[in-house]
Amino acid sequence: MEGVGIRFPESVSAQSVRSTWHTSSGKGAVSVRRSGTLCFADELHRIIFRKREALVAGQRSIMSVSEKAAKGNRVDETSRLGMETMKHSVLVTRQIPGESLKRLREVCEVEVWPEAIPPSREELCRLVKGRHGLLTMLSDRIDGELMDVAGEQLCVVSNYAVGFNNIDVDAAKTRGVVVGNTPDVLTDATADLAVSLLFAASRHVLPAGNQVREGEWKTWEPTGWLGVEPSDKTLGIVGMGRIGKATAKRLVGGWGMNLLYTSRSDQGDVEKELGGRRVELDTLLAESDFVSVHVALTDETRNLIDADAIGKMKSTSVLVNTARGEIVDQDALVDALNRRAIFAAGLDVTTPEPLPADHALVKSPHCVILPHIGSATHTSRNAMSEIAVDNLIAGLAGKPLRCSVT
Ligand SMILES: NC(=O)C1=CN([C@@H]2O[C@H](COP(=O)(O)OP(=O)(O)OC[C@H]3O[C@@H](n4cnc5c(N)ncnc54)[C@H](OP(=O)(O)O)[C@@H]3O)[C@@H](O)[C@H]2O)C=CC1
Numbered sequence: 220m221e222g223v224g225i226r227f228p229e230s231v232s233a234q235s236v237r238s239t240w241h242t243s244s245g246k247g248a249v250s251v252r253r254s255g256t257l258c259f260a261d262e263l264h265r266i267i268f269r270k271r272e273a274l275v276a277g278q279r280s281i282m283s284v285s286e287k288a289a290k291g292n293r294v295d296e297t298s299r300l301g302m303e304t305m306k307h308s309v310l311v312t313r314q315i316p317g318e319s320l321k322r323l324r325e326v327c328e329v330e331v332w333p334e335a336i337p338p339s340r341e342e343l344c345r346l347v348k349g350r351h352g353l354l355t356m357l358s359d360r361i362d363g364e365l366m367d368v369a370g371e372q373l374c375v376v377s378n379y380a381v382g383f384n385n386i387d388v389d390a391a392k393t394r395g396v397v398v399g400n401t402p403d404v405l406t407d408a409t410a411d412l413a414v415s416l417l418f419a420a421s422r423h424v425l426p427a428g429n430q431v432r433e434g435e436w437k438t439w440e441p442t443g444w445l446g447v448e449p450s451d452k453t454l455g456i457v458g459m460g461r462i463g464k465a466t467a468k469r470l471v472g473g474w475g476m477n478l479l480y481t482s483r484s485d486q487g488d489v490e491k492e493l494g495g496r497r498v499e500l501d502t503l504l505a506e507s508d509f510v511s512v513h514v515a516l517t518d519e520t521r522n523l524i525d526a527d528a529i530g531k532m533k534s535t536s537v538l539v540n541t542a543r544g545e546i547v548d549q550d551a552l553v554d555a556l557n558r559r560a561i562f563a564a565g566l567d568v569t570t571p572e573p574l575p576a577d578h579a580l581v582k583s584p585h586c587v588i589l590p591h592i593g594s595a596t597h598t599s600r601n602a603m604s605e606i607a608v609d610n611l612i613a614g615l616a617g618k619p620l621r622c623s624v625t
């Protein structure tokens with residue numbers, strides 16, 4: 220591999236490394252994974268050769284952009300990156316809002332899955348073949364098998380979501396594929412929805428409203444639809460990340476709730492600002508009146524809120540989940556709601572999605588279920604589109620992503 224230089228820090232046993240290479244037209248970079256003391260030389264060369272082929276084309280274009288710039292032409296960032304990504308082929312697995320796809324179409328060949336319903340696995344396998352980049356939804360399972368079907372030229376997967384549990388990130392790293400997500404811009408919208416669910420579940424908002432729609436509203440009832448109030452009660456945030464914090468801010472600041480939270484990392488700033496206390500999950504469940512789940516879905520958090528955990532909650536408590544359905548054991552939740560072992564639940568996420576209309580949770584009068592709409596505001600979704608497209612364009616050009624998870 221003439222002209223290819225690979226740097227591996229010898230002091231580190233397992234990590235992702237960025238490998239640089241040089242050609243007559245400049246320098247490129249590729250992320251590869253080193254495992255243990257082996258660097259999988261054949262695999263590595265294969266990945267680097269593939270990336271070099273893709274990036275050399277881009278570099279020729281950069282040179283022509285530089286020539287233009289030298290002649291005094293104004294070249295903005297998008298068109299500069301665009302020149303590098305020209306001729307690349309990308310798949311966008313659903314129509315996304317905003318103007319950003321126009322920007323993408325200016326710089327590469329784009330196919331957008333036109334249906335509202337996601338492509339089946341079979342269709343997805345057919346569609347990804349030969350693509351350099353994928354802009355994916357949280358409902359698309361992007362694993363090593365799919366990346367292999369796409370082919371060796373695949374450089375970047377840009378997920379239109381902050382959560383990336385649908386993507387096998389390790390498989391991406393070993394294949395030199397970078398992965399992006401869309402954090403921050405949906406934090407407020409999702410926290411607002413968590414608060415909405417908390418109130419809706421606490422005050423029977425949906426079944427009470429349905430009573431009116433169904434013509435069953437007979438009279439004002441002194442003992443009808445009695446709910447629970449958050450003011451001065453204890454809020455338990457499971458996972459004090461961006462959305463957990465934003466939810467806590469709303470409920471501590473607005474309703475004077477006391478705060479308990481779980482977190483693997485130190486959150487000293489939260490304690491200073493909101494006066495919260497970091498505790499073990501068992502303590503949080505036993506002492507909280509409202510429990511709101513915000514951890515990422517990983518192998519460690521799958522079924523975190525199982526029968527045992529729900530069994531620790533107060534019978535007057537309300538459970539809210541806007542994170543991922545798999546974090547809560549739904550059978551255990553159905554059982555607890557049926558036995559009135561907890562007061563109510565509000566879910567924006569379920570397993571599966573969509574949850575069949577005849578599922579016991581849908582039928583429960585004590586459970587509010589929304590169709591995964593946490594980030595569904597014009598502001599958030601437009602901003603997510605911008606980030607997802609920026610990530611894709613940067614990944615195709617071999618540049619650092621605006622928001623990367625690899
Ligand atoms: N309903 C909806 O439409 C939306 C849902 N979401 C979901 O919300 C989640 C959180 O988003 P966001 O707040 O931006 O993400 P962050 O990364 O800021 O927060 C994630 C939290 O998960 C915790 N966490 C991660 N892994 C583990 C683990 N193995 N065990 C315990 N805790 C863990 C982190 O804890 P630590 O600090 O200790 O690492 C962190 O507190 C997303 O992953 C997504 O699934 C997001 C947006 C919209």
Ligand SMILES: O=CC(=O)O
Nearest residue numbers: 379380381382594
């Ligand atoms: O669930 C939504 C996300 O962005 O993650």
